[in-house]
Amino acid sequence: MRLLTFAFIVLVCLQVTFAQKFYELEPINYSKSEAEDAITDYFSSPENIEAWKSEGDKGYLANFLEAFEIPAASQVLVFSKTSLQVERIFPNSPRAIYYNDDIYVGWVPYSDMLEISVSSPKTGTNFYSLKPVDGKPKLTRQTHDCLRCHGGSFTRDVPGHLVRSVYPDFEGQPIFKAGTHFTDQTTPLENRWGGWLVSRSPMDHMGNTIFKETDRGADQGRPFTIKDVPNIDYPGKGSDIVSLLILGHQTQLHTLMADLTIKTRRALHDQKIMDELLQRDEPLSDSTRSRIKHAADKVLKCMFFIEEIDLPKIDMAGSVFSKNFTQRSPKDSQDRSLFELQMDGRMLRYPFSYLIYSDTFNNLPPEALNYIWAEIERILAPTERREGYERLSRRNKITIKEILLETHPSPKKYW
Numbered sequence: 510m511r512l513l514t515f516a517f518i519v520l521v522c523l524q525v526t527f528a529q530k531f532y533e534l535e536p537i538n539y540s541k542s543e544a545e546d547a548i549t550d551y552f553s554s555p556e557n558i559e560a561w562k563s564e565g566d567k568g569y570l571a572n573f574l575e576a577f578e579i580p581a582a583s584q585v586l587v588f589s590k591t592s593l594q595v596e597r598i599f600p601n602s603p604r605a606i607y608y609n610d611d612i613y614v615g616w617v618p619y620s621d622m623l624e625i626s627v628s629s630p631k632t633g634t635n636f637y638s639l640k641p642v643d644g645k646p647k648l649t650r651q652t653h654d655c656l657r658c659h660g661g662s663f664t665r666d667v668p669g670h671l672v673r674s675v676y677p678d679f680e681g682q683p684i685f686k687a688g689t690h691f692t693d694q695t696t697p698l699e700n701r702w703g704g705w706l707v708s709r710s711p712m713d714h715m716g717n718t719i720f721k722e723t724d725r726g727a728d729q730g731r732p733f734t735i736k737d738v739p740n741i742d743y744p745g746k747g748s749d750i751v752s753l754l755i756l757g758h759q760t761q762l763h764t765l766m767a768d769l770t771i772k773t774r775r776a777l778h779d780q781k782i783m784d785e786l787l788q789r790d791e792p793l794s795d796s797t798r799s800r801i802k803h804a805a806d807k808v809l810k811c812m813f814f815i816e817e818i819d820l821p822k823i824d825m826a827g828s829v830f831s832k833n834f835t836q837r838s839p840k841d842s843q844d845r846s847l848f849e850l851q852m853d854g855r856m857l858r859y860p861f862s863y864l865i866y867s868d869t870f871n872n873l874p875p876e877a878l879n880y881i882w883a884e885i886e887r888i889l890a891p892t893e894r895r896e897g898y899e900r901l902s903r904r905n906k907i908t909i910k911e912i913l914l915e916t917h918p919s920p921k922k923y924w
Contacts, residue, residue, distance in 0.1 A: 532632070532667055532771055536778040539632050539668060544650055546629040547611060547868065548637055551576065552648045563641040567742075568621035570614075572646075573639065574744065579609045582830040584745025585753050586738075589677040589704025592617070593624055593638065593651075599681050600719060600733055603706055605743050608756065610867040613670065618741045626670060628869035631774075633767025634668040667771050669764030672757055674703035676720040676727040687726030690715075693761035694754075694856070695816040701757070706735055708747035709828065712821050750823060752830045754856055762811045762862060766869055769804040773874040776800040793876065805880050812862040813888065814855060815897060823852040839866070839916035847912060860901065861909045865917065882923035885913075 532539045551557050561572040574581060588603035594617045598604050602618045615624040622640040629635045636651040674690040675683035683689065683704065690700040702716030710716070718730035735747050776797045784790060793801075810816065825831035837848040847865070849858040857863075864870055873881070888895055889910040891903050914920050 530666065531775065536774055537632060537771055542632060544629070544635050545631045546627045546635050547577070548625060548627045548635070548648070552646070558646050561646055563621060563644070563646075566619045566621055567616065568623055568640055569646050570616050570623060570744065573614055573623060573625075574607060577609060577612050577614075579607045579612060579614060580830070580833055581607065581744040582746075582749070582833050583607050583609070583752050583756075584743060584748065585756060586706040586735075586743075586748040587704055588681045588706065588733075589673075589675050589683055590681045591673060591675065591683065591704065594620055594622065600677070600679065601737070601739055602741065603738065603748075605745070606756075607745070608759065610759075610864055611869050618743075628763060628767065628867075628872075630770065630872035630874075632668060633770045634670065634763070636668070667764070667768045669767045670760035671764070672760050674701050674705075674715050676715075676730075677704040677718075678722060679719050684720055684722045684727045687720070687722075692757050694758045694811070694814060695761075695818060696757070697818060698820075702753060705753065706733075706738070706748040707753060708735055708749050709824070710750045711823060746829065749828055749830045751825060751828050751834075751850065751852060754820070754823075754852075755830075755834070758811075758814075758856065758862070759864065762808070762864055763869060765804075765808045765811050766873060769801075769808050769877050770873060772804045773801050773877045777874075777876065797876075798880075801877055801880055805877055805884070809881060809884055809888070810897065812865065813898060813901060814857070814860045814862070815900070817855055817860070819854055820852060820856065825850060825852055837863075841912045841915035843911075845908065845912050846916075847909075859905055859909050859912065861905075865913070871919070878919075879923070882919060886910075886920075886924045 557576070561569055563569055564571055573579070585606050586603040587606065588598060588600040590598050592598060592604055592615060594604070597617045597620050604615050604617045606613060606615045608614070611628050613626045622638055625637040625639060627635055627637070638649045638651055639646055641647070672692040674692050675685070676687040678684055681704070690696060690703065692701050698712050698714050701714045703718070705716045707714065707716035717732060717734045719733045720727040720730040780794050780797045783794070831850055831852070834848055835850050837846065840846040845859070847857070847859055847861055847863040850856065851858040887893060888898055888901070889906045891906050
C-alpha cells in the first residue's frame with residue numbers, strides 16, 4: 510500500500526511539474542514567496558532612502574550606485590532590444606548596465622526607471638524595477654515579465670542572469686531567425702556581444718555591428734561603434750571589453766549558483782516528504798546527496814574556469830575598470846589576490862573565482878556549502894589529479910589554497 514501511495518504521489522508531482530515551472534512549486538513558490546535579498550533589506554528601512562533625489566531622466570541611478578557600492582567603471586552598453594524597455598532602446602541610445610559581485614542594475618537613457626536583479630538565498634535571483642512615484646523611490650518586484658527571458662532554457666529553467674548575443678537590425682531589434690548565442694566564459698569570441706558596444710577590443714566578435722535581415726537570416730553587417738552614439742551623459746565611460754568579459758563569467762556563475770540554491774532546497778523538500786512517507790530518519794539520503802552534487806559540480810567547474818576559452822592578450826593600461834578591479838581586497842601576506850587580472854590566455858592570474866567572497870556564494874544552502882568546500886580542498890590537493898581539472902597546475906593549486914586560507918574565514922571551518 511505504501512508503494513502504491515508513493516507511485517501516486519510521484520505521478521501527481523510529475524503532472525504538476527510539466528504544467529508549471531518547478532520553481533513555482535513547493536518549497537520555492539517563486540512568485541508567491543516573500544522576497545529575501547539585499548535590495549529588499551535595504552528598501553525595507555525608510556531612513557536609507559530619505560535623502561535620495563531623482564535626477565530627471567536618470568531617476569535614482571546615482572543614489573543606487575552609491576548605496577550598493579556599484580562602480581560606474583563597470584559600465585557596459587547594449588543596444589539590442591532585449592529588456593523591459595524595448596521601446597526606448599536604439600543603437601544611438603543603448604542601455605547601460607552596472608554591477609558588483611551580487612547586484613546588477615540597468616538604465617536606459619531618457620527613462621527614470623531602473624531595472625535591477627539580485628541574488629537571493631531563497632529563490633536564486635530576484636528582479637525589480639525602481640522609479641520615482643510622487644517624489645519617492647518606488648520599488649516593484651517583477652515576477653513575470655522578467656522571467657520570460659530570465660526563467661527559461663537559457664537560464665537552466667531557474668530565475669537567473671542572462672547575457673545574449675544577437676543579430677540586431679538598424680533599430681536594435683534582434684533578427685531571431687539568424688540565431689542567438691548564450692554568452693559566458695566558454696563562448697567563442699566570434700559569437701559574443703552581438704547587440705553590444707565594445708571598447709578597446711583587439712579581437713573579432715559580433716559587437717559594434719548592425720545587421721540587415723536576409724532570406725536566410727542576416728548579412729555580414731556594418732560597423733556601429735561608441736563614436737556613433739550621441740554625447741549621452743552616462744556615469745561611466747564606454748563599454749570596456751574587460752568588464753564585458755568579467756560580466757560573462759559572473760552571470761554564468763550566478764545562474765549556476767541560483768540553480769544550486771533552488772535544486773538543493775527542492776531536494777531537501779522531497780526528502781522530507783519521503784522520510785515522512787517511509788517513516789525514516791536520516792541526515793541526507795543518497796538521492797539528495799546526488800542531486801546536490803550534480804548541481805554543485807557545475808558551480809565548481811565554473812569557479813575554476815575549467816572550460817574557459819583561450820583569450821588573446823588584452824591591453825589593460827587604459828582601462829579604469831581593470832585598475833579598480835585588480836586593486837580590490839582581500840589580499841594575503843604576499844600581496845596576492847583572487848582579483849588579479851591576467852587577460853592573456855585567461856581572465857584571471859589565478860584561475861579561481863573571486864565570487865567566493867560574495868554574499869551569493871556564502872549564502873548558499875549549508876548542505877551545498879558542505880559539499881563545495883570539501884571538493885575545493887580535494888581539487889586543490891597538489892598531488893591529486895582530478896578528472897576535468899587537468900589544466901590546473903600544481904603551482905596554481907598551492908597559491909589558490911594559500912590565498913583562501915589567509916583571506917576567507919570558511920576554510921578553517923571546513924578543512
